[in-house]
Amino acid sequence: MATDCSKGHARMIHSRMKRYILPLPGSRPIAEATAHDIIEALRQIEAKGHKETAHP
Numbered sequence: 001m002a003t004d005c006s007k008g009h010a011r012m013i014h015s016r017m018k019r020y021i022l023p024l025p026g027s028r029p030i031a032e033a034t035a036h037d038i039i040e041a042l043r044q045i046e047a048k049g050h051k052e053t054a055h056p
Contacts, residue, residue, distance in 0.1 A: 021041050
């Protein structure tokens with residue numbers, strides 16, 4: 001059974017994925033994402049000033 005904290009964390013991660021990672025170029029399925037696609041998405045997040053989101 002998940003705790004409230006882990007449920008909240010899961011919601012936050014899901015929200016960030018929808019916002020920053022899932023809108024891949026060409027609307028391709030996430031399974032087709034390349035390392036380049038992910039790095040580019042992370043760079044865009046970083047460029048917006050959200051370094052804590054782009055870096056582990």
